[in-house]
Structures are given as structure tokens and as C-alpha cells.
Amino acid sequence: MLVLRPEQLAVIEQHMVQSRQRRVERAIAASFPELSSVDPSAGQRVPGEQVKGIVERGVQSAAGLGIEEAPDLAAFIALGLALRTVPPETPTDWIKSWLARPDTPGATKLAIIEAQLAQSGVENPALSLVAKRVAHARQQVLV
Amino acid sequence: MSAPESAKDKCRSQALQPCPLEKGTLAVVLVRSDTGAPIKDATAAVNGPTPGTGATDKLGAVIFKDRTPGAYTARITLPAALRSYHMTQETPKGSVSANNTEVLLFKAAPIGNLYIEVYDDRGNIITEQAELSASGPSKLSQGSKAGSHTFANVASGAYEAFATVPAALFEVPTVSKKGVFVTEGGTARVRLVVKRRVNVVTPKIEMEYKVVVLDRKLSAHQDASEKKILTDDVTYLRLSANQSTGAPSYAGHGTFEVSPANVEVYVDKECTNKLAGRKITNRDLISGNFNLYLKAKTKGKFNAKLTLDPSNHPNIEVKGPAQEEMGVVELEMKVHWYVRSDLEPIKIDPDVEPYSNYHTALKNQKLPDQKALTDTQKVNAGRLLHVQKGDSHARAKAVVQKLAADQWPAGTDDYEITIDEEPGGGSVKLFDKESAGSEKTLTHKIKVKDLKAKEVELWVEGKDASKKTRDVVVDLGVDRAAGGLAKTPKRRGDWSRFTTIKIEEVKLEYKKAADEHAAWDEAQKRYYININKKADGDGRKITISARLSEKLIGIPIRFMLAPDKDNRKSANWNIDFPTDGKSGGTDVKWKDVPAALKHKHKADRKDLLHLMKETDKDGNAKMELQLSRFGGDKFHPACYIEQDPHLAKYVHGHADLGKREPTFAKVHPIQVWRKVFYQTTHPTATAMPASAGFDGSQRKVFVEPLVVQEKQMAAADFTVNPLRADWQFNPGGSDDAKLCIGTHNVDDAMTLFVAATKATSPKFHVILCDEQFDAKDVVTDATKVVFVDADNAAKDAVMKSSSVESGYLSIFNPPLQGGALIVTATWQAKTKTGGTWTVTHSGTLAAANLEVRKDRASKATVRVTPPAQCGGAAGGCVHGGTPTALTIDATNAIVVTLTLQAADGGYNGWAPNGKPANVVKGGRADYAIHNTMAHELGHLFGKVRHSSIAGIPDHPLYYQKRGGSGTHCAFSATFTANASAPDLDPTKANELDAQGKRAGKWDDGRCIIFGYSVDMKREWCKHCALDFIVSDLSKFG
Incomplete structure (x- = not known):
């Protein structure tokens, strides 16, 4: 039987955290090409320092909202980025309210927010676009 | 943290695979569809593996955690205060999976009313069947003939209202309005406007052309038996009435008018049935293919107008009359030709010195301008052209006249005036210059706007020969670019006929009579002018024929004998015509040579034009011309037509005048x-x-x-x-x-x-x-032969003759002329007494006493034997008596006197x-x-000529006597005077000498007709040759 000592577990967990962060960074870079650059050798978008910083700050914010899993983190960070682009008059308070809701798991909050965004298309095209970018970021983490 | 949540967290932290114990979450969310605001206090009941009930919170949500995965349904019950709300979106079913949240979203809205009404563009509510609808929080639709509808109790929110009306009656069948907001408890009103369709009836005149070509009536000049060449003087119009909708249908008719009446209006294209004020029926107008035919009558613009009857129907709008400005246009092409009466007076004297001055005068002679044919001439005479060969033949000037701008309506500037030829036997080409230039391919087109600015000059050239006279018709017409009504180019607005001929063959016509010798040696290209007993002049007449390629009658052909460039020169004559010739004391230049001796191919030598003959029915023409009398002269028989008058100036070998050539004889030069x-x-x-x-x-x-x-x-x-x-x-x-x-x-x-x-x-x-x-x-002079003293025997005597030149007297026995040698032969015996000789006997010498001997020393010598005795009285002796023997001694002598026949x-x-x-x-x-x-x-022909002939150089070296018999030539001879010889007067007949020599002798002459033979072959000197060349040798003398 393999027995891991706590310091060994810590190293593994650290590795997993870093791996998750890179996945999120890639997802954000793919969903927000304006924030990334193309690596000629790799032929794909790679996260730049700006993205890394955004993700790092996003992960930290998410932690306080109960959002931990990589897809949720990607969706959360994408939500934050996408909302910066909507017109000022767009009703977004309800999103903040949901994120701030204390007794609901982060994944659930995000699911409810994403579901409402997906249904807002007819009345509010800006939010519909937000929904698409969030969904795209979530999907990129799973790729 | 609830228990399920703790389990979940455990599972997440301890394994990557979903934990079979984990549950899922079902969230039911209810918000207002009109504002997005959450609705709280509604009851959400869920059924499924783990049913539950809950009230929506301030975010409008009920979150059911720890739900066993599986299918769920949800039902919302609004709170009592909101029972009037309408559910505008429901997601009642979902599926919960482990570790996931299923969200079932519901929307509700308060209610209000939506009123939609539809009016037409005239402000009237419509009564036709319409479909009124709206999209937004609710989908609404209602058919109506009332023109309005209230959708009551509809969910609040933003709507787009629609009205759909019959397309046949309205221009836009569906109209809409966005942003209609139905507020809670309120009534939103929407007024939609639809534009009614009106049947607009518009009259229309379509034109084949905006112009009608005027018939200039040239056909009136045609012979009654001819097929008329008619102008396309009819343009058709298409009249129609266009209905924008066709409903309600227009039933009116139309009226067509032209003003002023520059055209006649027909209903048939044959122009036999005039419209004559009749209405254009509705059926014809509506059919869209009713044609009228306008036949030109008077040139000038006119207005064509189609007026529709009015309509009383409100939905029929009849537009005002269709009007088109049109024009009857005249086209005119002036075709030009050379006029004989302009050409015939032109005189250029060929008898000038130097002869090249004649050529210069010819070259400088400006030909008269071509003049325009009248309409009659364009039809009945036609312009004659010779089929072009190189650049030799002239072109006909054709001027397309400037168009009268006041005849051409607006919109016709890009129309084209066409120049074309009718298919026929002959054909022509068109050029922009009188010579050279660019060919303008037929059909040639000129824009109307260009012809309105100025006339256009063109030049017509013969291409293919006509099969019949005047079978080429060049005409003016009108055409335009494609588009609009089908069109046919209008032809023959003006036209002119042309005859294009080709002189196929020119030849010297010669057929010798049975009793004649052939004067024409075609193989050697010689014409013998002095034979067949034809006097000078007649023998020089030759007949030149011209044959056209087609059998065309009445074509005037001019005949020429173009002198070869080397006439009068060694190249043709073997000698040059002298530059220093004199006749008597007068200088003789070529211009002075009598015209009668020169070639004749013009009625007057100074004429520009040559003799002319028209072709017969077979296209042949013949003309008698006259060669010169100068041996060695060469002539190039040729023909041309009067419309090529520049060819009258043709000069063989001339740098300029020799370029453009007439049609030469098949065999030339002669x-x-x-x-x-x-x-x-x-x-x-x-x-x-x-x-x-x-x-x-x-x-x-x-x-x-x-x-x-x-x-x-x-x-x-x-x-x-x-x-x-x-x-x-x-x-x-x-x-x-x-x-x-x-x-x-x-x-x-x-x-x-x-x-x-x-x-x-x-x-x-x-x-x-x-x-x-x-x-x-020929007889000798009486010659005495004396026998005396010792000279008493037979002896030779040399006879003399004063009529025969020394050395030429010859005695033949028998004489050449026959008869006796002796003409007279007498003798006398004389006796000397005291110093005085006295005749003692006499008699006639017997023939036997004369002998022409083989051994004689000269041909004038005869042997004479004195008589031995006299004949006595019977013999006629002066002594009488009986015959007495004669003695010859110092005192007795015999004198014989002889006259003999001689040669x-x-x-x-x-x-x-x-x-x-x-x-x-x-x-x-x-x-x-x-x-x-x-x-x-040479002598037979009277050489050497010593008399002067006016205009012909004298022979400068003739002489008589001085070593010859007759008149001879002293060319290259040397003269030795003989002062002891009898004088000769060089101006006296039979003693003449052109060089004024007196007595003496010419020797070593080199001309054939020098006075005596020398041991060499001799030829005619240049003076004698000239005299041969210029002389009439039709008879001797």
C-alpha cells in the first residue's frame, strides 16, 4: 500500500491547483482572444500575462463565492469579463445578487445565473451575448 | 453545511469519479418576464425521485438540494396577490444528475391590453379581411374584417404588432410596429397604416424610331417598267395603356393625334387603312401590342399624343396623355461626277519646246471639280466608276448633307445615318479621302449629332463590276442602337445609282483582207504602216477595241495611244531626234514637226480628253486612231472612262503622270x-x-x-x-x-x-x-584615128565620149545595146603637097577594119586597121574612077573618123x-x-533627199557628182577639191552639195549611200536614218 505523507499530498495538491489554473487560463484565452496572443510554434492562442493575472485574481475572488471547479472558475471569470462589455443600462444586479447569495454552492449559483442568461436573449441581446461567452469558456475547460 | 453537502464535498476531495452517493440540485426560478425582477412567495412543488415543495425567495428561487438524480417536474403557484399574472414561460420538466444543478425557469408577467387598429392611407379603417397579431411576452393573433382588435389580458411587456392585409389590394400586405409596451393593467394602442393599391392607368407610346424618313420621291424618276426603289418612309408606333394593378379594370379607350400632321397615320403596315380619327379601343390598348404606322408626308417635327378616356372609378387613376416629339427627316446625299462640258474645253498644247513642258502643263492642269448629280441624274444616269486597280481609278465624291436640326427631335443625337449599298451585281467601297485614306466598311454609320454639325464628305470607289448598268444603289438610311421596340433599319432615304465597269480587255483590232499582207505582227509588236497600197496616213490608222467585263451598253470609253517615254530617242529610234535640225534656214524642233505626221488620238491635239466611243450592247467599243509616221515610235494603246479624267493626263514613264494607269492593250507597246x-x-x-x-x-x-x-x-x-x-x-x-x-x-x-x-x-x-x-x-564621140608615115599599120585607138565620165566608157563588140558596133566610120586619104594636105580618096571603113580585142589595154580601146584601097566611084570615093590602092607614107596619110556604140x-x-x-x-x-x-x-526611196520639207530636218550632208552618180551622203567623208576639174556649183541642180563644196571628190564616206563602194559593210548614218524614219515609204520615189 502506498502511503502518502501530508507533505507529499500538499505537493500533489499544489500541482493540481496549478494545473487547474492553467486550464482556466487557456479557456479564458480561447474565449477572449482580445486578451491573448497566438503562439506561432504551437499554432494556438496562449494566455498572456494579462490573462494569467485575470485568472489569478478571478480564482481568488471565486474562492470567496464557493466556486472552485475549473469549469465553474472559467465560467465565473468569463462572466466577469463579459459583463464589462454590456451597456450600462443592462440589468445585471440580479447576477450580483445571485453570486452574493451565501447559502448556495457556487456551482448552483452559476447554473442558475447561466440558465437565466440563456433565456434573456429576446428581451436583452447583450445578456444573451454574455451567456454565449460564458458557455464557451466553460466548454473550453472541458476540452 | 447540510449532510448531503458534506458528503458531496467529501466525494470531491477524495476521488475523481462521481460518487454514487452524490445527489444533484434542482433549482426552480421564477422571474417577471416584463421586468426580469424575481417573484417571491410563489410556491414551487417538484415531483420526482426526491419530491419537494418550497416558496420562492427574494431571488425568485427555490433550491432543492440533495435530489436523487432523475426526472423531475415542477409546478408554480403564484402568490395570491399575483394571481392575475400570466405565466409567460414555463420549464416544468427537467432532469437532475449527480453533482449538477438543474434549473427550471419560470416567467410570469402582469396583464394588460393590446389594441391594434388598421387604417388605409386615405385615413379610413380597413374593412377587408386582415390578420392582426403581436409577438412578445405572448403570441397573439386575430383575424378581422373590422379593421381593429383588442387583445385583452395579455402579458405585460414589449410587443411587436402586425397587420396582414390582402396583397391584391394593398401595396405592402404586412405592416408592423415594434416597441409596443403593454403595461400592467393598461391598454397599449397601436395604429397601423396600409397603403391601398390604385389601378393607375398610364398611356404609352413606344416608337420604332423617333423619326420618320421622308421619301424624296426619287422613284418618280424611274422608268415605268422598272421595279421602284422605295424609301422606308414608315415608322411604326406601339400604343398601350398600362394598368398598375388591373383592378379595378380600366375600360376606357384612347385617342391618337399628331400635330402638325407631318405624317399620315395608318393602322396597317401596308399603309392602306388610315386611322382617320378612330378611337383606339380598350382591348387594343390593354393588349399592349397595338401598332400604328406613320408615313412621312412633310418634313419637320411633330407631336404624337395618346390620350386615354377618363375613368369615374375612385381606384382607377388615369394618367395624362402620352406625348412624344417626333420628326419627319430628310436625308440627302449629293453624288458628284465629272461633267464632259467642263472637261472638253481644256486645251493643252503638246507642240511645245522642250516637250517636257507639255508634261508639266499636263501635270499642272487642275481638273474641274466633280459636280453634283441632280436627282434625275442619280436615278437615270447613275455615277460611272471603274473597278479599282491599285490607285489608278478615280472615286466619286459623295457628300452626306448636313442634317436640318429642326427636323430631329430630342433624343436622336445618337441615332445613326447609314450609308449602304443594295445587293446587286456590282459593288462599291467607301473611303474618307479622294485617294488613299481609310476604307469605311459598309454599312457605314455617322451619328446624327455629327451630321447636324456639318456635312460629311465620302468617296466611292468601284469594287466589283456591274452586271447591268446602274445596278449598284448606294443609299442613306437611319438606324439606332438596339433596345425598345423591334426595329428595322430605314433605308433609301436618299439614293443614287452607280455603274461599276471594268475594261476587261483592250487590244488592237486587226484582220487583214484576203488581198493584203498582215500589217500587224502581234508577236513582234510591230505595225507596218506603209503596206497594202495605203497612202501615208491611211496606213497608220489602227483600230483599238475595248471590251468591258460585262455586256453594258452606252459606256463612254476614251481611247489613247500613249507615246512611249523613249520615242524620239535612241532607245526607240536608234538615233535621237536632232536638236540642231534645220529645214532650209529655219530651226526645226520636235514641236515644228508637222502634226499630220504625229500620232492622232484626239479630235484636237490640244484636247485633254481623247477620242471617245460608247460601248455597244455587247460592251464593246472600237475607235480608229492613227499611229505616227516615225519608224521606231512606240505607243501604248489604252482606254479609260470619262470619269477617270486624270488618266487623260497619263504620260508613260513620267514620275508623276505615269503612276495611275489606264487599261492598257493586251499587247503593247506597238x-x-x-x-x-x-x-x-x-x-x-x-x-x-x-x-x-x-x-x-x-x-x-x-x-x-x-x-x-x-x-x-x-x-x-x-x-x-x-x-x-x-x-x-x-x-x-x-x-x-x-x-x-x-x-x-x-x-x-x-x-x-x-x-x-x-x-x-x-x-x-x-x-x-x-x-x-x-x-x-551611149555612143562615143567622133574619134579620129590617123595613119601617116611609119604609122601605117593597124593600131589601137582609145575612144572618147563627152557624155561618159572618164574611165567608164566601154566598147563592146557586139555592143551591149545590140546593133553594129560602128555608128559611123569614114576615112579620108590625104596627100601632102607643098605643105598642104589634100583629100585624094575617101570612103567608109569596113567593119572588118575594127576589132575589139581581148588584149586591149582599156575597155575604151578598139583596134583600127586602115583601108588598103578606095572603093572608086562605086564606093563613093571623091576621086571616082576605079578602086585605087592607098599608100601611107610621109606625104600620104589616112584619117579614120569613128563613132561607135559604147557603154x-x-x-x-x-x-x-x-x-x-x-x-x-x-x-x-x-x-x-x-x-x-x-x-x-535608198535611191528608190528618193535618198538622199536634198529638198527641204517644212518641219523636217534637212539632210545636212547630201551631195551630187563629186565621185558619185546621183545624190549621195557625205557622212564621215573627206573632200578633196580639184581646181582643174570643171567647176561645180553646189546650189545648182545636179551639182548640189549641202556643205557647199565645189569641184572635187568625196572619199571614205561611211554611210550606205555614200557615192561609191568601199571595202566594208556600211550602215545608214544618223541623217539618212532620220530621213528613213520620218519618210513616207509607202511608195518609191
């Missing part, structure tokens, strides 16, 4: 030649030498000798035997018999001559003899006066015989 025929008659024993040397000399002066008979002669042919022993002619000679011809027996020789016929004229007789002595009427000779040749004969001594070298033949031929 060279002027003469011919002489001759018979040779020679002694049986003496052969006639070959004639090449003789022929060659004559050909150099363009005289062709032709032997037509050869005969032999013998003693039997003569009254007096012409044969004598050679020694009698030539002391010391042989006993061979020689045949002598001279004045005494030439008539006998001439009996062998076959007289010239028409076919052998002029003909002369070459009588070749062994010796040529003239004995007719003058020998000569190498002789041309007997009044006879076409040429007596030539044979037995010599061929060249010597040929010299003599030619020499004597």
Missing part, C-alpha cells in the same frame, strides 16, 4: 515599222547571197525587207544577148560569159518582175547581174529611173552586194 517586199532575179550561173546583212541594215531604220520571189535570168530572156566575155568588161579578163544589166536591157530584166500586188506593195526588184554597164544610147560602166549598182528596180552587181563579197542593195534601195 512599234511603228515599215516593210518592203522584193524580188531577186539573178543570172543562172550567179547565186544570190543570203540577205542578212541587207535586212539588218534596213531594220535599223525600222524597215523590214521581205523576199517574195527569186528568179533566174538567161540570155533568152533578153532581146539582145546580155552575155559578154569577161574580158570585154574587164580588160585582161577571162572568156567567161558575164551577164550585164544596164539601161539598154533593164526593161528586158524587168519583164521578169512580178508586179507588186496590194499584198506585196511596196515591192522592188533586185536584179543581180554580173556586170552593170549602161549602154542605152557607161562598170558600176556596182543602179536604181533605174521610173522602175522599182535595184540593179546590183554580183560576184562580190556579200557585204558589198548588201551595201549596194541597200544603197540602191
Whole structure:
């Protein structure tokens, strides 16, 4: 039987955290090409320092909202980025309210927010676009 | 943290695979659809593996955690206060999976009313069937004929209202309005407006062309039997009434008018049925294919108008009249030609010095301008053209006249005036310049706007020959770019006929009569002008024919004999016409040469145009022209048509005037030649030498000798035997018999001559003899022969004659002329007494006392034997009595006085006066015989001429006597004066000398007709050659 000592577990967990962060960074870079650059050798978008910083700050914010899993983190960070682009008059308070809701798991909050965004298309095209970018970021983490 | 949540977290932290114990979350969310605000206090009941119930919180949500995965349904019950709300979106079903949240979203909204009404564009609510609808929080739809509808109790929110009306009645069948907001408890009103369709009826005139071409009535000039060439003077219009909807249908008719009435209006394209004020029926108007035909009547613009009857129906709008400005237009093309009466007066004198001045004058002579044909002439005469060859033939000027702008309506500037030709036998080409330039391919088109600015000058050239006269028709027409009504180019607005001819062949027409000799030697291109007994002038007449490629009658053809560039020069004449010639004391230049001797191809030598003849029904024309009289002259027979008057200026070999050429004869040039025929008659024993040397000399002066008979002669042919022993002619000679011809027996020789016929004229007789002595009427002077003292025996006596030049007196026995040798022979015996001689006896010398001896020293010598006794009284002795013996001693002498028949000779040749004969001594070298033949031929033709002829250079070297018999040529000869000889007066007949020489002798002459023979072949000198060239050799003398 393999027995891991706590310091060994810590190293593994650290590795997993870093791996998750890179996945999120890639997802954000793919969903927000304006924030990334193309690596000629790799032929794909790679996260730049700006993205890394955004993700790092996003992960930290998410932690306080109960959002931990990589897809949720990607969706959360994408939500934050996408909302910066909507017109000022767009009703977004309800999103903040949901994120701030204390007794609901982060994944659930995000699911409810994403579901409402997906249904807002007819009345509010800006939010519909937000929904698409969030969904795209979530999907990129799973790729 | 609830228990399920703790389990979940455990599972997440301890394994990557979903934990079978984990549950899922089901969230039910209810918000307002109109504002997005959450609705709290609604009851959410869920059914599924883990059912539950809950009230929505302030975020409108109920979160059911720890739900066993599986299918769930949810139902919302609004709170009592919101029972009037309408559910606008429901997601009642979902599926919960482990570790996931299923969200079932519901939306509800308060209610209000939506009122939709529809009006037409005239402000009236519509009563037609309409579908009223709206999209937004609720989908609404209601059919109506009332023009409005209230959708009551509909969910609040933003709507888009629609009205759909019948497309047949309204221009836009569906209209809508966005942003209609139904508020809670309120009524939103929407007014939609639809535009009714109106049947707008619009009259329309479509035109094949905006113009109608005026018929200039040229066909009226055509012969009644001809197929008329008609102008396309009809343009059709299409009239219609266009209905925008067709409903309600328009039932009115139309009225068509033109003003002013520059056209006649027909309903049929044959223009037999006039519209005559009739209405255009509704059916015709609506059909869209009703045509009217406008036939040009008066040139100028006019207005075409179609007016529709009005309609009382409100939904029919009849537009005002359709009007089109149109025009009746006249097209005119002025075709030009050269007018004979302009050309015929042009005179240019060819008899100028130097001759090149004539060419310069020709070159500088400006031809009159072509003049316009009248309409009648365009139709009935037509313009004549020769099919172009190189650049030789002229083009016809054709000017398309400037268009009258006031005839052409607006919109026609890009119309095109067409120039084209009707298909026919002949054809033409079009150019932009009188010569060279660019070809304008037919159909050639000129924009109307360009022709409104100015006329356009074009030039028409013959391309293919006409099959019939005037079978080419060049016309003006109108065309336009494609588009609009189908069109047919309008033709023959103006037109002109052309005849394009080709002179296919020009030739010298010659057919000799059965009794003639061929004057035309086509192979050698020689025309013999002096034969067949034709006097000078007639013999030079030749007939030139021209044949057109087609059998066209009445085409005027001009005939010319273009002089070769080398006439009057060595290249053609072998000599140059002298620049220093004189006739008497007057200078003679070429201009002074009598015109009668020059070629004739014009009625007046100064005319520009040549003689003319029109073609017959077979397209042939013939004209008699006259060659010059100058041997060696060459002429190029050629023809041209009057419409190529520049060809009248054609000069062979001229740098400018020789470029454009008439149609030359098939065989050219023709060279002027003469011919002489001759018979040779020679002694049986003496052969006639070959004639090449003789022929060659004559050909150099363009005289062709032709032997037509050869005969032999013998003693039997003569009254007096012409044969004598050679020694009698030539002391010391042989006993061979020689045949002598001279004045005494030439008539006998001439009996062998076959007289010239028409076919052998002029003909002369070459009588070749062994010796040529003239004995007719030749006697010696009375010559005394004295026997005295010791001179008492027979002795030779040399006879004398004052009529025969020294050295030429010859005694023959028997005499050549026949008869006795002695004419008179008397003697006297004299006795000297006391110093005085007294006749004692006398008598007639017996013939036996005279002897012509073979051994004589000269041909004038005879041997005389004195008489031995007298004849007594019976013998006529002065002493009488009986015959007495005679004594010759110092005191007795006998004096014999002789007059004998004699001859003058020998000569190498002789041309007997009044006879076409040429007596030539044979037995010599061929060249010597040929010299003599030619020499004597020269005499036969009167050479050397010593008399002056006005306009013809004198022979500057003739002489008489001075070593010859007759008139001879001193070319290259040297003169030795003889002061002791009897004087000769160079101005006196028979003593003439052109160089003023007096007594003496010319020697070493080099001309054939020098006075005596020398041992070399000789030729005609340039002076004699000129005299041959310019002389009439149709007869001798």
C-alpha cells in the first residue's frame, strides 16, 4: 500500500491547483482572444500575462463565492469579463445578487445565473451575448 | 453545511469519479418576464425521485438540494396577490444528475391590453379581411374584417404588432410596429397604416424610331417598267395603356393625334387603312401590342399624343396623355461626277519646246471639280466608276448633307445615318479621302449629332463590276442602337445609282483582207504602216477595241495611244531626234514637226480628253486612231472612262503622270515599222547571197525587207544577148560569159518582175547581174584615128565620149545595146603637097577594119586597121574612077573618123529611173552586194533627199557628182577639191552639195549611200536614218 505523507499530498495538491489554473487560463484565452496572443510554434492562442493575472485574481475572488471547479472558475471569470462589455443600462444586479447569495454552492449559483442568461436573449441581446461567452469558456475547460 | 453537502464535498476531495452517493440540485426560478425582477412567495412543488415543495425567495428561487438524480417536474403557484399574472414561460420538466444543478425557469408577467387598429392611407379603417397579431411576452393573433382588435389580458411587456392585409389590394400586405409596451393593467394602442393599391392607368407610346424618313420621291424618276426603289418612309408606333394593378379594370379607350400632321397615320403596315380619327379601343390598348404606322408626308417635327378616356372609378387613376416629339427627316446625299462640258474645253498644247513642258502643263492642269448629280441624274444616269486597280481609278465624291436640326427631335443625337449599298451585281467601297485614306466598311454609320454639325464628305470607289448598268444603289438610311421596340433599319432615304465597269480587255483590232499582207505582227509588236497600197496616213490608222467585263451598253470609253517615254530617242529610234535640225534656214524642233505626221488620238491635239466611243450592247467599243509616221515610235494603246479624267493626263514613264494607269492593250507597246517586199532575179550561173546583212541594215531604220520571189535570168530572156566575155568588161579578163544589166536591157530584166500586188506593195526588184554597164544610147564621140608615115599599120585607138565620165566608157563588140558596133566610120586619104594636105580618096571603113580585142589595154580601146584601097566611084570615093590602092607614107596619110556604140560602166549598182528596180552587181563579197542593195534601195526611196520639207530636218550632208552618180551622203567623208576639174556649183541642180563644196571628190564616206563602194559593210548614218524614219515609204520615189 502506498502511503502518502501530508507533505507529499500538499505537493500533489499544489500541482493540481496549478494545473487547474492553467486550464482556466487557456479557456479564458480561447474565449477572449482580445486578451491573448497566438503562439506561432504551437499554432494556438496562449494566455498572456494579462490573462494569467485575470485568472489569478478571478480564482481568488471565486474562492470567496464557493466556486472552485475549473469549469465553474472559467465560467465565473468569463462572466466577469463579459459583463464589462454590456451597456450600462443592462440589468445585471440580479447576477450580483445571485453570486452574493451565501447559502448556495457556487456551482448552483452559476447554473442558475447561466440558465437565466440563456433565456434573456429576446428581451436583452447583450445578456444573451454574455451567456454565449460564458458557455464557451466553460466548454473550453472541458476540452 | 447540510449532510448531503458534506458528503458531496467529501466525494470531491477524495476521488475523481462521481460518487454514487452524490445527489444533484434542482433549482426552480421564477422571474417577471416584463421586468426580469424575481417573484417571491410563489410556491414551487417538484415531483420526482426526491419530491419537494418550497416558496420562492427574494431571488425568485427555490433550491432543492440533495435530489436523487432523475426526472423531475415542477409546478408554480403564484402568490395570491399575483394571481392575475400570466405565466409567460414555463420549464416544468427537467432532469437532475449527480453533482449538477438543474434549473427550471419560470416567467410570469402582469396583464394588460393590446389594441391594434388598421387604417388605409386615405385615413379610413380597413374593412377587408386582415390578420392582426403581436409577438412578445405572448403570441397573439386575430383575424378581422373590422379593421381593429383588442387583445385583452395579455402579458405585460414589449410587443411587436402586425397587420396582414390582402396583397391584391394593398401595396405592402404586412405592416408592423415594434416597441409596443403593454403595461400592467393598461391598454397599449397601436395604429397601423396600409397603403391601398390604385389601378393607375398610364398611356404609352413606344416608337420604332423617333423619326420618320421622308421619301424624296426619287422613284418618280424611274422608268415605268422598272421595279421602284422605295424609301422606308414608315415608322411604326406601339400604343398601350398600362394598368398598375388591373383592378379595378380600366375600360376606357384612347385617342391618337399628331400635330402638325407631318405624317399620315395608318393602322396597317401596308399603309392602306388610315386611322382617320378612330378611337383606339380598350382591348387594343390593354393588349399592349397595338401598332400604328406613320408615313412621312412633310418634313419637320411633330407631336404624337395618346390620350386615354377618363375613368369615374375612385381606384382607377388615369394618367395624362402620352406625348412624344417626333420628326419627319430628310436625308440627302449629293453624288458628284465629272461633267464632259467642263472637261472638253481644256486645251493643252503638246507642240511645245522642250516637250517636257507639255508634261508639266499636263501635270499642272487642275481638273474641274466633280459636280453634283441632280436627282434625275442619280436615278437615270447613275455615277460611272471603274473597278479599282491599285490607285489608278478615280472615286466619286459623295457628300452626306448636313442634317436640318429642326427636323430631329430630342433624343436622336445618337441615332445613326447609314450609308449602304443594295445587293446587286456590282459593288462599291467607301473611303474618307479622294485617294488613299481609310476604307469605311459598309454599312457605314455617322451619328446624327455629327451630321447636324456639318456635312460629311465620302468617296466611292468601284469594287466589283456591274452586271447591268446602274445596278449598284448606294443609299442613306437611319438606324439606332438596339433596345425598345423591334426595329428595322430605314433605308433609301436618299439614293443614287452607280455603274461599276471594268475594261476587261483592250487590244488592237486587226484582220487583214484576203488581198493584203498582215500589217500587224502581234508577236513582234510591230505595225507596218506603209503596206497594202495605203497612202501615208491611211496606213497608220489602227483600230483599238475595248471590251468591258460585262455586256453594258452606252459606256463612254476614251481611247489613247500613249507615246512611249523613249520615242524620239535612241532607245526607240536608234538615233535621237536632232536638236540642231534645220529645214532650209529655219530651226526645226520636235514641236515644228508637222502634226499630220504625229500620232492622232484626239479630235484636237490640244484636247485633254481623247477620242471617245460608247460601248455597244455587247460592251464593246472600237475607235480608229492613227499611229505616227516615225519608224521606231512606240505607243501604248489604252482606254479609260470619262470619269477617270486624270488618266487623260497619263504620260508613260513620267514620275508623276505615269503612276495611275489606264487599261492598257493586251499587247503593247506597238512599234511603228515599215516593210518592203522584193524580188531577186539573178543570172543562172550567179547565186544570190543570203540577205542578212541587207535586212539588218534596213531594220535599223525600222524597215523590214521581205523576199517574195527569186528568179533566174538567161540570155533568152533578153532581146539582145546580155552575155559578154569577161574580158570585154574587164580588160585582161577571162572568156567567161558575164551577164550585164544596164539601161539598154533593164526593161528586158524587168519583164521578169512580178508586179507588186496590194499584198506585196511596196515591192522592188533586185536584179543581180554580173556586170552593170549602161549602154542605152551611149555612143562615143567622133574619134579620129590617123595613119601617116611609119604609122601605117593597124593600131589601137582609145575612144572618147563627152557624155561618159572618164574611165567608164566601154566598147563592146557586139555592143551591149545590140546593133553594129560602128555608128559611123569614114576615112579620108590625104596627100601632102607643098605643105598642104589634100583629100585624094575617101570612103567608109569596113567593119572588118575594127576589132575589139581581148588584149586591149582599156575597155575604151578598139583596134583600127586602115583601108588598103578606095572603093572608086562605086564606093563613093571623091576621086571616082576605079578602086585605087592607098599608100601611107610621109606625104600620104589616112584619117579614120569613128563613132561607135559604147557603154557607161562598170558600176556596182543602179536604181533605174521610173522602175522599182535595184540593179546590183554580183560576184562580190556579200557585204558589198548588201551595201549596194541597200544603197540602191535608198535611191528608190528618193535618198538622199536634198529638198527641204517644212518641219523636217534637212539632210545636212547630201551631195551630187563629186565621185558619185546621183545624190549621195557625205557622212564621215573627206573632200578633196580639184581646181582643174570643171567647176561645180553646189546650189545648182545636179551639182548640189549641202556643205557647199565645189569641184572635187568625196572619199571614205561611211554611210550606205555614200557615192561609191568601199571595202566594208556600211550602215545608214544618223541623217539618212532620220530621213528613213520620218519618210513616207509607202511608195518609191
